Amino acid sequence: MPTLILSKNEMRGLLSMPEVIEVVEEAFRDWTQGKGNMPPKAYLSVDQGDFRAMPVYLPGVAGLKWVNVHTANLSRGLPTVMAVWIHNDPETGYPLAVMDATDITAYRTGATAAIASKYLARQDSHTLGIIGAGRQAYTQIQAHAELFEIHRINVFDLSETTAEKLMQSFPEYSPRKSTLEEATTSDIVCTLTPSREALLKKEWVQPGTHINAIGADAEGKEELEPSILKEAMVVVDDIRQAAAAGEINMPITRGQFTVDNVYATLGDIVTGKKQGRIDPEAISVFDSTGVAIEDAAVARLVYEKARHAGTYQSLDLVDG
Ligand SMILES: NC(=O)c1ccc[n+]([C@@H]2O[C@H](COP(=O)([O-])OP(=O)(O)OC[C@H]3O[C@@H](n4cnc5c(N)ncnc54)[C@H](O)[C@@H]3O)[C@@H](O)[C@H]2O)c1
Structure with missing residues (x-):
């Protein structure tokens, strides 16, 4: 079974602020009502900045965001914050998608x-x-x-x-x-x-x-x-x-x-x-x-849109 791969450019076409606001508010409601699981972020510090691993489960999605904060990056022409999201099927654990989550982070933080x-x-x-x-x-x-x-x-x-x-x-x-x-x-x-x-x-x-x-x-x-x-x-x-x-x-x-x-x-x-x-x-x-529920809610929306479009690249990344 293929794994969808969504680049930063492709994410731009799949993200819409009104939709992000709606799903993020729904995620806070669901999580507060016990429909989800989110352990605290794990931080990994390095001399130049830090990384965070953010695992989460919400109905229909399990996933992990791996994100950095490197404040000297602007002078290197790189964003301070960059992120990747791994999107798994909670039923089987299968990695359904790997996507850029740099814009997911910015959109969900604004929302x-x-x-x-x-x-x-x-x-x-x-x-x-x-x-x-x-x-x-x-x-x-x-x-x-x-x-x-x-x-x-x-x-x-x-x-x-x-x-x-x-x-x-x-x-x-x-x-x-x-x-x-x-x-x-x-x-x-x-x-x-x-x-x-x-x-x-x-x-x-x-x-x-x-x-x-x-x-x-x-x-x-x-x-x-x-x-x-x-x-x-x-x-x-x-x-x-x-x-x-x-x-x-x-x-x-x-x-x-x-x-x-x-x-x-x-x-x-x-x-x-x-x-x-x-x-x-x-x-x-x-x-x-x-919090990772914000990322999961947006990633779930983006994955469904990309899957229905059927025009995005995929890879046989793992056996299955
Ligand atoms: N809460 C969240 O969910 C969340 C999400 C993403 C980023 N962040 C945090 O938000 C902050 C900004 O992230 P970003 O991606 O926009 O970074 P960025 O590097 O793109 O922007 C930071 C801006 O702050 C300015 N700045 C630095 N010190 C300042 C000061 N003392 N007074 C005024 N301006 C100052 C810099 O010149 C820069 O333009 C970071 O600390 C990041 O870790 C939080």
């Missing part, structure tokens, strides 16, 4: 943050702050534009060229090059840097702001002053992963925050076990570490 914003941000949010204008920033904008009427994007990046490039890609949302403080005063703020020290100051965050803290996805990383978390309604994708590697990891290590201070998981919110935003003045934070 998950936008889903968090849907429940946690004010519905009248019209300005989007982008702090860190690299690869993940593009899909944050695409996903939020599906669910909100975006009037302006405030962009901050240490690299002016990177900020300019992002702004040129989205002229329809009146992008403006901003200071870190200006970007932080947006209705919805997405932090997307590999920072290991707090960038956002509590005094800049306006009442009613929702923050998607995306960049901190490994031990030692953080982007927000801990005092922001202390006052905010904090929602995580996965409590164990967030405590070990998310935005709350360093405040927990320093004794400034505990897991008991977490309000809910995103799954609790999408299933209605916990309410989303009630108070228009509240500050909310979604701590995103990235």
